[in-house]
Amino acid sequence: MKTLPLIIFAIAAIGQWAAPLSQIWTHEQTLTQGTLIKLKCSAPDPYDPLRGRYLAVRPEQREVSVPSEMKLASGAPVYAALTTGTDGLATISSLSLTPPATGDYIHLKTGYTYQSKASIQWPFERFYINEKLAPEADKWFAENIRSDKGIIAEVRVLKGRAVLADLSLDGKSFREILKERVK
Amino acid sequence: MNTSHQRWLLEQLPQWERDGLLTADAARTLRECNAVDESQPGLSQIVMGSLGALLIGSGLIAVIGYNWDDFSRPVRLLFAFLPLLATQIISFRVLQRGDAAAAWVRETAALLQALATGACIALVSQIYNLGGEWPDFLFWWLLLSLPLTWVLRSHAVAIFYLIGIAIWSVDQVGYGRPWNDSSLLYPLLLLGLVPYWPGWPAKAPLSISVRWVMTISAIFGLCSAAVFVSAYHENYYTYRDETFLWLWTLTAAALVLFPLNQVGIDESTGRKPQVVLGSLWLLGYGVAATFRDVSDDILKGASHALKLPLCWGLLAVLLVFVLLASTRKRWAVLAIASIALLPLISFPFVEGKSGYYSTMLSWLVTLHLSLIGLTLIVLDFLGKRGAPRLGALLLSVLIIARMADSHFSLLAKGLAFIVVGVAFLTFNFFMSRRHRQPALPIA
Numbered sequence: 001m002k003t004l005p006l007i008i009f010a011i012a013a014i015g016q017w018a019a020p021l022s023q024i025w026t027h028e029q030t031l032t033q034g035t036l037i038k039l040k041c042s043a044p045d046p047y048d049p050l051r052g053r054y055l056a057v058r059p060e061q062r063e064v065s066v067p068s069e070m071k072l073a074s075g076a077p078v079y080a081a082l083t084t085g086t087d088g089l090a091t092i093s094s095l096s097l098t099p100p101a102t103g104d105y106i107h108l109k110t111g112y113t114y115q116s117k118a119s120i121q122w123p124f125e126r127f128y129i130n131e132k133l134a135p136e137a138d139k140w141f142a143e144n145i146r147s148d149k150g151i152i153a154e155v156r157v158l159k160g161r162a163v164l165a166d167l168s169l170d171g172k173s174f175r176e177i178l179k180e181r182v183k
Numbered sequence: 184m185n186t187s188h189q190r191w192l193l194e195q196l197p198q199w200e201r202d203g204l205l206t207a208d209a210a211r212t213l214r215e216c217n218a219v220d221e222s223q224p225g226l227s228q229i230v231m232g233s234l235g236a237l238l239i240g241s242g243l244i245a246v247i248g249y250n251w252d253d254f255s256r257p258v259r260l261l262f263a264f265l266p267l268l269a270t271q272i273i274s275f276r277v278l279q280r281g282d283a284a285a286a287w288v289r290e291t292a293a294l295l296q297a298l299a300t301g302a303c304i305a306l307v308s309q310i311y312n313l314g315g316e317w318p319d320f321l322f323w324w325l326l327l328s329l330p331l332t333w334v335l336r337s338h339a340v341a342i343f344y345l346i347g348i349a350i351w352s353v354d355q356v357g358y359g360r361p362w363n364d365s366s367l368l369y370p371l372l373l374l375g376l377v378p379y380w381p382g383w384p385a386k387a388p389l390s391i392s393v394r395w396v397m398t399i400s401a402i403f404g405l406c407s408a409a410v411f412v413s414a415y416h417e418n419y420y421t422y423r424d425e426t427f428l429w430l431w432t433l434t435a436a437a438l439v440l441f442p443l444n445q446v447g448i449d450e451s452t453g454r455k456p457q458v459v460l461g462s463l464w465l466l467g468y469g470v471a472a473t474f475r476d477v478s479d480d481i482l483k484g485a486s487h488a489l490k491l492p493l494c495w496g497l498l499a500v501l502l503v504f505v506l507l508a509s510t511r512k513r514w515a516v517l518a519i520a521s522i523a524l525l526p527l528i529s530f531p532f533v534e535g536k537s538g539y540y541s542t543m544l545s546w547l548v549t550l551h552l553s554l555i556g557l558t559l560i561v562l563d564f565l566g567k568r569g570a571p572r573l574g575a576l577l578l579s580v581l582i583i584a585r586m587a588d589s590h591f592s593l594l595a596k597g598l599a600f601i602v603v604g605v606a607f608l609t610f611n612f613f614m615s616r617r618h619r620q621p622a623l624p625i626a
Contacts, residue, residue, distance in 0.1 A: 005334040006278060020304055023308070024311070075360070124314050
């Protein structure tokens with residue numbers, strides 16, 4: 001048996017494990033040690049052929065003011081400082097090219113810029129759900145889209161990385177609400 | 184001659200020997216010259232093995248897509264990694280067996296492992312609600328699957344990789360993307376297959392199906408890179424059509440001149456998809472360039488393209504390919520490929536004139552194509568390898584094109600079309616009779 005193909009195969013096999021494991025490691029770190037922030041958002045129900053049903057999570061805040069001295073190209077990576085309001089919901093208060101010294105922040109990309117505002121691309125956009133619950137999620141979403149409470153995205157933030165932990169309505173987990181409705 | 188033809192020939196030899204059509208020595212020589220490499224899988228083996236692996240892999244992905252809410256995160260992660268581990272063990276066993284492993288087993292193991300890798304990444308991104316669009320997912324999936332083509336020599340995974348990088352590349356044609364996240368990566372991704380083919384030392388020639396997939400993948404990938412570099416900003420983002428059209432033509436010329444060894448050169452044209460598709464584009468482009476308006480656009484496009492690094496890269500590759508083709512005396516493909524470079528020859532003659540409005544290029548291309556057409560016919564009459572029907576077709580198309588943009592009356596144009604049609608059919612008939620000669624005995 002030749003040695004070189006075996007070495008290449010071993011490296012490839014390790015790579016096939018390392019890629020998902022590194023994702024798991026960084027996301028577990030964020031989920032267990034990150035700060036919980038809440039964002040008001042909307043969530044329609046599309047489908048990914050490879051990963052199944054998900055809710056497309058779109059935080060309501062889409063634009064942020066850009067300091068006049070900051071020149072941003074489309075797709076430029078920036079650090080967004082987060083501030084929590086009296087209602088417990090977080091918003092992006094400012095953008096910077098370096099990580100803020102204090103407070104929670106998210107590393108994200110900007111979209112187009114015009115005048116003194118820049119659109120932002122949130123680093124989370126999908127909340128995967130069970131196929132059985134998906135039709136009920138669709139119905140529930142249509143019923144609640146216009147409510148004042150709104151759907152809340154619960155996000156864990158650590159060192160600029162953000163992981164979507166759950167969705168909730170009126171303090172209740174989205175999955176729990178759906179399971180009760182399906183019963 | 185492809186493997187199925189060789190198998191057919193080997194099956195006929197005993198009968199031909201019995202019938203006295205072949206001597207024993209001649210039969211032995213034919214057997215030696217047409218020995219079938221049994222380590223290379225047949226098409227049916229690839230199809231059956233791939234189909235089985237695809238069904239299992241797709242089933243796996245569908246099961247994952249269901250999203251097993253009732254299980255905890257560690258259990259679901261176990262679901263992701265167990266199939267990957269199982270397929271890796273199978274591939275390792277196949278690798279251990281080396282040449283003793285059946286071709287279809289090798290194909291199935293490699294494809295299953297590639298699919299299990301994709302399923303694993305998909306499930307992890309589902310469990311952690313990872314963002315990112317499907318092209319990002321596809322990109323990493325392809326890179327993690329690529330080494331399987333090197334070590335297991337899997338044609339199915341190679342085909343999957345080639346299709347995948349072409350789709351990814353077409354999707355990455357976007358405004359304002361950095362080069363390292365754009366279609367410009369395609370050539371590097373294609374070079375990733377070099378250990379698979381030609382390999383070191385050089386492996387067996389590619390099967391015809393992989394050749395076609397590779398050529399079509401290269402066309403989509405390289406053409407999307409050309410479109411990407413042709414973007415410009417003028418109040419809003421847009422692309423210069425005439426620029427990327429000329430870059431496409433340079434790409435077609437590079438495909439046609441892709442270096443071949445003597446065995447490859449001696450193969451029939453139908454087994455060289457890069458020559459077939461590249462020549463079709465170049466001849467179509469050449470005929471279009473005989474129209475003055477189009478030739479003006481081509482000159483504009485070439486002038487813009489010469490400011491792009493990709494264009495100079497293509498020209499450098501072409502130069503190397505031209506030198507290699509010249510040493511191999513591939514005059515026919517050199518003549519066809521040279522159509523792409525005619526705008527460069529025209530530049531000195533149109534310089535200084537208002538805009539690019541000149542008949543120089545259109546006449547140059549007309550003359551060039553006419554010479555190619557005539558040469559293809561004359562070569563055949565001189566007993567060399569020519570293509571008289573293609574030559575006649577080219578001349579007929581040129582005459583029709585010139586008639587179409589002339590100021591003759593409709594009646595005159597109609598009569599000319601009839602004359603050309605009759606001449607073409609007569610020539611075709613004449614060539615059929617000329618080539619109808621008694622078959623030579625085999626021995």
